[in-house]
Amino acid sequence: MREVTGPLLDIGDEAPNPQQLGAYFTLMEAVSLLQHQVEQQLRAEGDLSSVQFQILTSLAAANGRLTMTQLADGVVYSRSGLTYQAGLLERAGLITRGPNPEDERATLVTISEKGLALVNRILPGHIKVVRRLLLEPMSDDDLHHLGDIMTRVRDHMRAQPPRSAAPRKRSPRSDSPPRATATTDTAGGGEASE
Amino acid sequence: MREVTGPLLDIGDEAPNPQQLGAYFTLMEAVSLLQHQVEQQLRAEGDLSSVQFQILTSLAAANGRLTMTQLADGVVYSRSGLTYQAGLLERAGLITRGPNPEDERATLVTISEKGLALVNRILPGHIKVVRRLLLEPMSDDDLHHLGDIMTRVRDHMRAQPPRSAAPRKRSPRSDSPPRATATTDTAGGGEASE
DNA sequence: CTCTGTTGCTTCGAAGTCGAAGCACTACCG
DNA sequence: CGGTAGTGCTTCGACTTCGAAGCAACAGAG
Incomplete structure (x- = not known):
């Protein structure tokens, strides 16, 4: 044990100023809380997990069809995990999986009418939660700044580069699928243009 | 299938403008990517998961000791999951668990010298990653704005309130509805600012 | 054409995660 | 005191998640 009077944490030479660390920690905590609330909402309203919802919205935003890889890349998720979730969604009749005519080894995932209907049914509630928790305490200026910052950061x-070089070979995710995920405007193409 | 030309997603009446949705989605994606990278770093440098690291830093920031509940609240984590992780950390000799003299049913978690040393050993690398990925593309003004926004949001x-009122001690006839999150507001564990 | 390396996806085993149920202790009320 | 409600933590079972290994299909060189 140790009788402590000062801080136990010893930030090294790289020491960012407290403001930087504070912003980082607060960011992570806020997002954690938001994710948690969103999860509850999706589960309650559509019996979907957050990942499943992301899969469906990614598909919808991409005009209904994507390969597994494109999907995994957009969702920031492991391939095997995606396979598992796709299995669940297919069993639930929300998506279908079929061969890709252009590349026989790829699996083309397609959102079904039922899946589309589900997304559109729970999307308003989802948006409502985001609005209430995230958007409400933000001004227009805040919003603009946040969007700008996060776009740059992303x-x-x-x-x-994946740092510390991949153990084997690494797919250069630089120019292959250009914004297929449409992450910035997953639901944005709508008539909501103000 | 469906021959689509327009957007498949139909935002409801609550329609926020595209900028709002864009900021939200981009925020979530960026944080996802950051979390992923951080996870890699912690695993490589200290063989810790992100949650374990958060537990240790929360303890260190709180002068070394916290109850399980305070910890779970600070980390935004389930109680049972925390019990599991605490078990691992204790087995690894990074923390110790003992009774709380003030409340016999509570468990007081204390970080060990070894745990403290580990945190201080991997913290610089952790910070370096955050710096490289998150802080680098941000100006001082961005940083200030982000910290300000996220503090307000958090x-x-x-x-x-958790939406579906939790069974607080005020209910005379508690039906015990499916509660969502912990309502506890133990504001004990702060961030490691400074 | 065939050989070899690469890519896309799935399967498999191990580990992590959560909510519900259970146990131990505290607080309140008569 | 004794009884009941509330709180703190752990155990339990079911599910999710990931990385490694495996299989099938493309791609380039000879």
Whole structure:
């Protein structure tokens, strides 16, 4: 044991100022809370997990069809995990899986009418939660700034090499599927244009 | 199938403008990517999961000791999951669990010297990753704005009632409805700011 | 054409995660 | 005191998640 009077944490030479660490920790905590609430909402309203919802919305945003890889890339998820979830969604009749005519080894995932209907049924509630928890305490200026910052950060991360080199070979996810995920406007193509 | 030309997603009446949705989706994606990278880093450098790291840093930031509930609340994590992780950390000699003299049913978790040393050993690398991925593409102004926004958002969420009123001690006839999240508001574990 | 390397997806085993139920202790009320 | 409600933590069972290994299909060189 140790009789402590000062901080136990010893930040090294890289020491960012407290503001930086504070922003980071607060960001992570807020997002954690938001994710948790969203999860509850989706489960209650449509019996979907957050990942399943993301899969369905990604498909819908991509005009209904994507390969497994495109899907996994957009959702930031392991391939095997995606296979598992796709199995559940297929069993529930929300998507279908079929061969890709252009590449026989790929699996083409297609959202069904039922899946589309489900997404459109629970989307308003989802948006309501996001609105209530995230958007409400933000001004227009905040929103603009946040969107701007996170877009830059995300692009920066996407561009970063996987660090410490992959154990074998790494797929250069640089220019292959250009924004297929349409993450920035997953639901944005709508008539909501103001 | 369906020959689509327009968007498949139909945002309801609550339609936020595309900018709002875009900011939300981008935020979630960026954080996802960051979490993933951080996870890799912690695993490689200290053989810790993100949750374990959060537990240790929460303890360190709280002067070394916290109850399980305070810990779970600070980490946004299920109680049972925390019990599991605490078991692992204890077996690894990074923390110890003992009775709380003030409340016999509570478990007081204490970080060990070894745990503290580990945190201080991997913290610089952790910070480096955050710096490289998150902080790098941000200006001082961005940082200030982000910290400000997320603090407001987090406090807003913490203040929000869990939607489906939790069985607080005020219910004379508790039907015990399916409660969602922990309503506890133990604001004990702060962040490691400074 | 065939050989070899690469890519896309799934299967498999191990580990992590959660909510519900259960146990132990505290607080309140008569 | 004794009884009941409330709180703190752990156990339990079911599900999810991931990485490694495996299988099938493309791609390039010879």
